[in-house]
Amino acid sequence: MIELTGVSKSFVLHNQGSAVIPVMAGAELRVAAGDCVALTGASGAGKSTLMRMIYGNYRANAGRIMVGGTDVAKAAPREIIALRREVLGYVSQFLRVVPRVATLEVVAEPLLALGVPEDQARARAAELLARLNIPERLWSLSPTTFSGGEQQRVNIARGFAHDYPALLLDEPTASLDPTNRAVVLGLIEAAKARGAAIIGIFHDAEARAQVCDREEDVSAFTPQAAA
DSSP states (O other), rough: OOEEEEEEEEEEGGGGTEEEEEEEEEEEEEOOOOOOEEESSSSSSSSHHHHHHHTTSSSSSSEEETTTTTTTTTTHHHHHOOOOTTEEEEEEEEOOOOOOHHHHHHHHHHHHTOOOOHHHHHHHHHHHHHHOOGGGGGTTGGGGGGGGGHHHHHHHHHHHSOOOOOEEEESSSTTOHHHHHHHHHHHHHHHTTTTTTEEEEOHHHHHHHHHSSSEEEEEGSSSHHOO
């Protein structure tokens, strides 16, 4: 479902004499439907960079990044937008939404974008918000006013609203209390059971052991390691 072949990435520091900083070389990764793979490695090894390349936020300098039938490394912007709408979900550490949009609408939006009827989309959003212990009195408010933990749970609800065939998870259990942590791990296990291919960054070792099938050390793809 997700396959990376020979992926490389470097950044150009235009404000520092156009210095070129290589961050990844020859990355290889395959994640089948129903598998969850944890990206590991020291801070700065390139875990987040790899995730952002898969999602299309960063363009790879070389190689192929296949998600379903789309090569994200070469896809046009409209193809990436369609991929994100239909195939590839992403739960980041931070909630980014338009201010003044109600929480229920924020979570329902991925389904509404796919043409799901409003009542069904909102019912699914309400189900997830309740499951993640967001009080109903907050659903009509903008999540930009919420605490960090509440925002994280809204972000998770939004990321799991649609049954994406592929999911990217960036620290989905960070800073969660035990009750909500268990809910999130249950959502991940359910996504695996329905056949989602999942790549995640989990600094929570117990969570990683519970839901991940294997680990991939991104340090192996750093230019220093490849040299």
